[in-house]
Amino acid sequence: MISSPFTRGRAGFLLTSLLAVVLVFAGFRAVPQADGFIQQLVRQLGRFYAATFPEKSYLHLDKTTYAAGETVWLKAYVVQAGNHRPDTLSRVLYVDLLSPDQVLVRQQLLRLRNGTANGDILLPDTLVQGRYTVRAYTNWMRNTSPDYFYDQQITVWHTPLDAVAPAIGERRGRVANKPAAARLTVQFFPEGGNLVTGLESTIGFKAVDANGRGVDVAGTIKDSRGRDVVAFKSQHAGMGRFQLKPEPGQTYQATVRQSGGAFLTMPLPTALPTGFTMKVMELKDQIQVYIQRQGGTGTAAAEAITLVAHVRGQVAYAGQGQVGTGTTFSARIPKNRFSTGVAHFTLFDSQNQARCERLAFVGATTPDLRIALQPNKARYAPREKVTLRVAVTDAEGQPVAGQFSLAVNNAQLVPASMEQRTIRSYLLLTSELRGTVEDPGYYFANPTYNTNLALDNLMLTQGWRRFVWKELLANRFGNYPYPLEQSLSVSGQVMNGQLLGSKETPAANATVLLLRFGTENQLMTTTTDSLGRFFFGGFAEQDTSRLLVRVQPQKGLRNPIVRLDQKVAEGAKNLPVLPLKAGSAEEVAYLQSSKRQQVMERQYSPDGKRILLQNVDVRGRREISDGRRLYSRADAVIRTADVPAANSFINVLQLIQGRIAGVQVTGSPPDMSVTIRGASSIMGSNSPLFILDGVQTDASIVNSLPVQDVESVEVLKGPSAAIYGSRGGAGVIAIFTKRGNPNYDPSTDPYAAAPLGMATYALPRYYPTREFYQPPYQQAGAQLPPNDTRSATLFWVPQIVTDANGEATVTFYTSDIGGEYRLSLEGITNNGLPGTGYGTLVVTGK
Incomplete structure (x- = not known):
C-alpha cells in the first residue's frame, strides 16, 4: 500500500511540526499551525498517489x-x-x-x-x-x-x-549512418518559472543538435540597447546557467556560438512587471529556499504565501509566511526530511494559485546499498566452476533482502560505461524528468562539485511533474481509460453509432458478452460504465485464445460500435539518435565473437535449435480441427453460403424460418421464438437449447446475431440431441460463426468487416521465457561443445534473491575464451532501495 504523507517511514512527522522549520526573516511571521490550505495540499497529494497509483x-x-x-x-x-x-x-x-x-x-x-x-x-x-x-x-x-x-x-x-x-x-542489410544535421536548438529556463523585472534570477539553458544530443556552446546576453549583459558557457551535455536581473523597459537576446564557429541568435523569455521568483540552494545539511516578490507601483504591502516541498508525493516541508516588494522570505529545510530523489518545491500566492516551481535533487540522506560480489577465486581456468557470493547491506551495514539480476560480460567486447543508466539512476532521477537524460550514471558515479552542479543544471532545464496543481486541488486526477491488469484482459468501449445529424456517444449500462473459443469454451458478461467502457479479466493463457465480443441489444442502443483497446502503446519517445561507428575494429571483433557463439548455441542449446522466421510467405494452409461440436452428425444443416441473398435477412432466425422441416419460427425481428416439433419441453418451456460456437447462449443473443457472421446453422432432434442430456430435450439449434472457425480466412469473405456491435480478438499468451544457455559441465556424459565460445555475455541469471542475512550464492562455468570479465548486479530491496554492484574475474584462455 502507498504510505501516507504523514507517516513517511524513517522521517515520519506530523503536519504541524513541518511548520516549525520555517525561518522567516525581515519581520515576517511564521505560521504556528497548518491552515486549511496546507491541510488540503497534503491531503490531495496523498489522494493522488492513492487513487492513481503511479x-x-x-x-x-x-x-x-x-x-x-x-x-x-x-x-x-x-x-x-x-x-x-x-x-x-x-x-x-x-x-x-x-x-x-x-x-x-x-x-x-x-x-x-x-x-x-x-x-x-x-x-x-x-x-x-x-x-x-x-x-x-x-x-x-x-x-x-x-x-x-x-x-x-x-x-x-x-x-x-x-x-x-x-x-x-x-555487407547486405547495412544501413549507413548519415551525418547529423548542424541545426542547433537552445532553450532558456528561468528558475522557478518566470523572469520578473527588478529581481535577479538564475537562468538555466540547454543546447541540443538535430539528433537531440547535448552540444557544448558559449554565448552572450545583450539587452535591447545592444549592450553585453552577461556571458555564459555550457558545463555538461549542453547545459549551464547564468544570473540575470532584468531592468524595466529592457528585452534580452542570446547570441550562441557552437564549437564549430556557427552563431545562433534568439530572444530570452520576456520579464514580467510583477510576480515572484524562487531560488533553491543545496547546503551541507540543509536546503535553502529564497522567495522574492515584485508587486509593482502602489503594492508594497506584503502578500501571504505558502511553500510546499515533496519527493514523490511524500511531503518534506509545508510552511507559510509573507513577502513584500524589496523583501525576502527564506526557509531552511533539513535534508533528513527528504527521501532521496527529485524534490518538488512549489510556491502558492495568497489566492492559493501555484506561481513558482523548482526541482532539486536531494540525495545526501540515503546512501547507496553496499553490494559485494566475491568470486571464490581471482583467476580461473577454461571451463572452471565459479562460485560467487553476493552480499547486500544498507548504509549502516545491516543485511537486507531483495531481488537482483546478474550479467557477466567480456570487458573487452562489452566495455564498461560509468555514464550508463542503472536501476538507481533511473528510479531516483531519470524517471522523474521530462525527455531523455544523457549519461544518467555520470551524476552518480563520482560525486564532485562539478557533477553536483551539472545535476542541478539538469533540474533547472528538464523539469517534470505527474500532475497540475490546479487540477489536483480541484480533485481532478485525469482520465484513466486503461484498467489495471492483474491478469491478461480484454477491454474497450461501446459507442452509440452515428445517426442522421448526430455524433457517436458512449453507450452506458450496455450489456457486453464475451465468447471464448478453445479447449474450454466460455461465456462472460459485463456492463459498461458511464463512459461506455468495459473490462474482462482473469485470463491465465498459455496459448492464444480466440474471442468474440458482442453487445446485447437493448432499448435505446442503436448501431452499437465495439472498439477494443489496442495492446500496443502509441506515442513512443523521440529518443536522441546515437551515431554508430560502422566498420570499427570493435564492431568486427564483436561480430566475429557473436558468430561463433550463435553457431555453438544453435548446435548444442535446446532453445538454440529453434528457427525464427520472418517475412515468410506461406502458400499452403493446414486445416485445423474444429472442436466446436460435441456430436458427429446433425439432423439438418443450413449453410449461409448455400442460401441465395442470405445476407439480406435481419438475423439468423429469420434465415432458417421455413427452411427446416419441423422447426417453427414465429414473431418478427428482434423478438422471434423457435419450437421444434416432436421435442419434449424442458421445465415447461418448448424453446430449444441454443448453442453458439459450442457455448450455451440464449434467444436474445440469437435474435441479434447478424447473418453476415454466421457460417452454418445445425438442428438436433430427439436422439441426436441426447448428447446434451436433459438440456437438449426440446431440441438443439447450434449456430457456428465464421470467426469461430479456426480455418476462417477473412481475405476470402466479402462480409469480413465486423458487424455492428461485434468485435473479434486473439488473446495473446504470456511469453514462455527461455533459460540462458551454458554447457552442462556438471552432468556426467553430457554432450559438450568442442569449443565453448561464450564471451560477450558469459553468464546471465535473472533471479537472485538474498536471504535474511542479505546473502545469496551463484554458480556458473567459464568458457574457453580468456580475458577479464565484468560482473554487474542490479536490483531492489523489499523496502524499495535500488542498488548496483560490480566486480571482476579473470579467465586464462586456451
Whole structure:
C-alpha cells in the first residue's frame, strides 16, 4: 500500500511540526499551525498517489550491444512510483522492441510476480542494422504519458551467420549512418518559472543538435540597447546557467556560438512587471529556499504565501509566511526530511494559485546499498566452476533482502560505461524528468562539485511533474481509460453509432458478452460504465485464445460500435539518435565473437535449435480441427453460403424460418421464438437449447446475431440431441460463426468487416521465457561443445534473491575464451532501495 504523507517511514512527522522549520526573516511571521490550505495540499497529494497509483518499470539488460540473431536477456522490475516498493497492483508487463523508425518489431507479455519478471527477446537475424529501442510499460501506465515508459536504446549490428567479411561496411542489410544535421536548438529556463523585472534570477539553458544530443556552446546576453549583459558557457551535455536581473523597459537576446564557429541568435523569455521568483540552494545539511516578490507601483504591502516541498508525493516541508516588494522570505529545510530523489518545491500566492516551481535533487540522506560480489577465486581456468557470493547491506551495514539480476560480460567486447543508466539512476532521477537524460550514471558515479552542479543544471532545464496543481486541488486526477491488469484482459468501449445529424456517444449500462473459443469454451458478461467502457479479466493463457465480443441489444442502443483497446502503446519517445561507428575494429571483433557463439548455441542449446522466421510467405494452409461440436452428425444443416441473398435477412432466425422441416419460427425481428416439433419441453418451456460456437447462449443473443457472421446453422432432434442430456430435450439449434472457425480466412469473405456491435480478438499468451544457455559441465556424459565460445555475455541469471542475512550464492562455468570479465548486479530491496554492484574475474584462455 502507498504510505501516507504523514507517516513517511524513517522521517515520519506530523503536519504541524513541518511548520516549525520555517525561518522567516525581515519581520515576517511564521505560521504556528497548518491552515486549511496546507491541510488540503497534503491531503490531495496523498489522494493522488492513492487513487492513481503511479508505477515505474525498469529493465536490466545483459548488455546494450548485440548482433542480429542474438538474444536480449532481461529482468523486469515494476515498482510503486511513490516509494519504489516492488509490490504494484499490475501483474502484466508489456515489453516492446521498436525499430530505428519506431515501428514495433516484437512484443512480449510478461507475468509479474512480486513486481519482477524474467524475459528475453530473440533478435531476428534479418534485422537491419541500427539503434533499436526496448521499452516496458504496464497497461495502467498508458493512462498518463509515454514519458513514463521505460525505454533503452540498444545497438544491433547485422551480419550473416555464414561469413564475417573484412569489408564490414559493404555487407547486405547495412544501413549507413548519415551525418547529423548542424541545426542547433537552445532553450532558456528561468528558475522557478518566470523572469520578473527588478529581481535577479538564475537562468538555466540547454543546447541540443538535430539528433537531440547535448552540444557544448558559449554565448552572450545583450539587452535591447545592444549592450553585453552577461556571458555564459555550457558545463555538461549542453547545459549551464547564468544570473540575470532584468531592468524595466529592457528585452534580452542570446547570441550562441557552437564549437564549430556557427552563431545562433534568439530572444530570452520576456520579464514580467510583477510576480515572484524562487531560488533553491543545496547546503551541507540543509536546503535553502529564497522567495522574492515584485508587486509593482502602489503594492508594497506584503502578500501571504505558502511553500510546499515533496519527493514523490511524500511531503518534506509545508510552511507559510509573507513577502513584500524589496523583501525576502527564506526557509531552511533539513535534508533528513527528504527521501532521496527529485524534490518538488512549489510556491502558492495568497489566492492559493501555484506561481513558482523548482526541482532539486536531494540525495545526501540515503546512501547507496553496499553490494559485494566475491568470486571464490581471482583467476580461473577454461571451463572452471565459479562460485560467487553476493552480499547486500544498507548504509549502516545491516543485511537486507531483495531481488537482483546478474550479467557477466567480456570487458573487452562489452566495455564498461560509468555514464550508463542503472536501476538507481533511473528510479531516483531519470524517471522523474521530462525527455531523455544523457549519461544518467555520470551524476552518480563520482560525486564532485562539478557533477553536483551539472545535476542541478539538469533540474533547472528538464523539469517534470505527474500532475497540475490546479487540477489536483480541484480533485481532478485525469482520465484513466486503461484498467489495471492483474491478469491478461480484454477491454474497450461501446459507442452509440452515428445517426442522421448526430455524433457517436458512449453507450452506458450496455450489456457486453464475451465468447471464448478453445479447449474450454466460455461465456462472460459485463456492463459498461458511464463512459461506455468495459473490462474482462482473469485470463491465465498459455496459448492464444480466440474471442468474440458482442453487445446485447437493448432499448435505446442503436448501431452499437465495439472498439477494443489496442495492446500496443502509441506515442513512443523521440529518443536522441546515437551515431554508430560502422566498420570499427570493435564492431568486427564483436561480430566475429557473436558468430561463433550463435553457431555453438544453435548446435548444442535446446532453445538454440529453434528457427525464427520472418517475412515468410506461406502458400499452403493446414486445416485445423474444429472442436466446436460435441456430436458427429446433425439432423439438418443450413449453410449461409448455400442460401441465395442470405445476407439480406435481419438475423439468423429469420434465415432458417421455413427452411427446416419441423422447426417453427414465429414473431418478427428482434423478438422471434423457435419450437421444434416432436421435442419434449424442458421445465415447461418448448424453446430449444441454443448453442453458439459450442457455448450455451440464449434467444436474445440469437435474435441479434447478424447473418453476415454466421457460417452454418445445425438442428438436433430427439436422439441426436441426447448428447446434451436433459438440456437438449426440446431440441438443439447450434449456430457456428465464421470467426469461430479456426480455418476462417477473412481475405476470402466479402462480409469480413465486423458487424455492428461485434468485435473479434486473439488473446495473446504470456511469453514462455527461455533459460540462458551454458554447457552442462556438471552432468556426467553430457554432450559438450568442442569449443565453448561464450564471451560477450558469459553468464546471465535473472533471479537472485538474498536471504535474511542479505546473502545469496551463484554458480556458473567459464568458457574457453580468456580475458577479464565484468560482473554487474542490479536490483531492489523489499523496502524499495535500488542498488548496483560490480566486480571482476579473470579467465586464462586456451
